[in-house]
Every structure is written in C-alpha cells, then in structure tokens.
Amino acid sequence: SAVISQKPSRDICQRGTSLTIQCQVDSQVTMMFWYRQQPGQSLTLIATANQGSEATYESGFVIDKFPISRPNLTFSTLTVSNMSPEDSSIYLCSVTVATGRETQYFGPGTRLLVL
C-alpha cells in the first residue's frame, strides 16, 4: 500500500481566486490521479498526472481550469483556478503502487468551499 497526505485538508476561498492542492506519497508510485467529489455525489476522475509531462484530462476538464504538475514519482499538485461556488467539492488524489497492481489508494482529500 501507500501512505498519502494532502495539503491543505480544507480551505475556504473567495470566488475568482486559485488554490493549489498538494499530494505527497511516502514511496515512489506508478500512477497518480486526481478526482473530484461534489457535495453528496460520487467521485469523478479529473485527470491522470503524468510524471514529467502534461496531465491527461478527462472529458469536461481542461488544463486552464485544473493545471496539474507531477515533478517526480512521489508528488503532485492540482490547482483549481478562477474558482466559483460550483468548484466547492472534495478533491482527492489516488495512486497505484506498481505496474500491474490495479488497486488504487486514496489520500484523505481536500475539502474546498468557495464563497
């Protein structure tokens, strides 16, 4: 498995501002992902964070709104840009630990409220 931490754990932000969320893993991992969970809803995949290259975004998500970095095998950031109240969600990162190992492990999440 993997121990995953996220910072911040929660934040309250004003509309029009941006917030960067960090995801740190205690060991090198193969895949890193970012998910969004809107209030009372299930999880939706935002993108796959690729080490050393641009992230791969899912339909409905764009780089200008959700820029992602992954400079190495243990760390990734997700920025929520130009926020609006509709961005209020829990943002979670997840990882797979080895090629061929399909289990995904999730971080504790970042709870974001946009006013």
Added chain:
Amino acid sequence: SQQGEEDPQALSIQEGENATMNCSYKTSINNLQWYRQNSGRGLVHLILIRSNEREKHSGRLRVTLDTSKKSSSLLITASRAADTASYFCATDAGGGNKLTFGTGTQLKVEL
C-alpha cells in the same frame, strides 16, 4: 455518463445483521473495486475482484461479480456500528487504471 448505479441508495440495519449492496455497470471491465468512505473523508480500499473471478472474500466481506449481467454485490456479514459509511463500487475498464465510480450506498448500522 459511464457511471455505474448502486442500490440501495441508503440502507439502515441493526448491528449484527448482514448488509448487501449492489452495483451495476455499463461497459466491459478488467476489474471492479469496492471502497468505503467515512463522513466525506478519504476512501479506504476494501476489495478488488477481477473480471475472471466470480467471488472473493476478505474477513466479513464477500464480493460477487457477474460479468454477463454487468453487476456486482458486496455483502457485509455481522455488521457493526463502525461499518456505518458510504460504500462505492468502481470499475476499471482498462487503459490506464482509470476508475469509474458508482453512485454509492449509504449504510447506517444502528446499535
């Protein structure tokens, strides 16, 4: 949307009873995973079942998979108050380990 459906949406039982949750999905899959989420926090991985498996056990958990019906069930036996949580199924259809989550079942286990 490729999101799967889970039923029931909510389930309330007494401690000691069994809880069964069902998940249906739409596409062919490589594997299906079940997760637990307590009070909007991070997800805890419970069990993974591959497309060539029909049943899997882990402690008090029993998962079945019927690929012909595109459905899975999670059975929690002898439930405890600590099992109170939301339970999600998630399918991996192949191509990069990307997961598609079901709508979730909110389980409440009362003393």
